Amino acid sequence: MEITHIESTERMSRIVKHNGTIYLCGQTAGSDEWDTAEQTRRCLEKIEGLLEKAGSSAERMLSVTIYIRDMKDFTELNNVWDAWIADKPKPARACVEARMASQNVLVEFSVTAAEV
Structure with a gap:
């Protein structure tokens, strides 16, 4: 089975496709100016774009692992996540x-999704 690497650098690929599954590298949006909510929004926008580029969509996500610096910001993250995921399969x-x-x-965010 073929493995496709998209947007590769010396260190990693932003997207890897294999056997109908899409793996995204960790998505961040770090800036001193952005709080957890804004970073979450920016990450989700990046995820949507990468999934589209890979031939998938947010509706085809299989699993998401979220790494958060401080659990005190968990509610802030979830408020953005819940609004974004509301009309999508979970x-x-x-x-x-x-x-x-x-x-x-x-x-x-680390995302695994199915191809369309």
């Missing part, structure tokens, strides 16, 4: 508090 989801690679990153 993927399996996990949310984990994690130390991030940069102080500016408050949330990071």
Whole structure:
């Protein structure tokens, strides 16, 4: 079975496709100016764009793992997530508090989806 790598760098690929499944690299939107809600919105926009580029959509997500810098921001994240996912099929989801690679990153999303 073929494995397709899209938007690859020396370190990683933004999208990997294999056997009808799409894997996205971790999506972040770190900026000193953005709070958790805005970073979440920006990540979800990026996810939609990458899934479309890969031949899928948010409606085809299988699982999402969310890494959050501080669980005190869990409600803020969920308010944005709940509004965005409201009219879509719900993927399996996990949310984990994690130390991030940069102080500016408050949330990071890892997504697996099915091809159309």
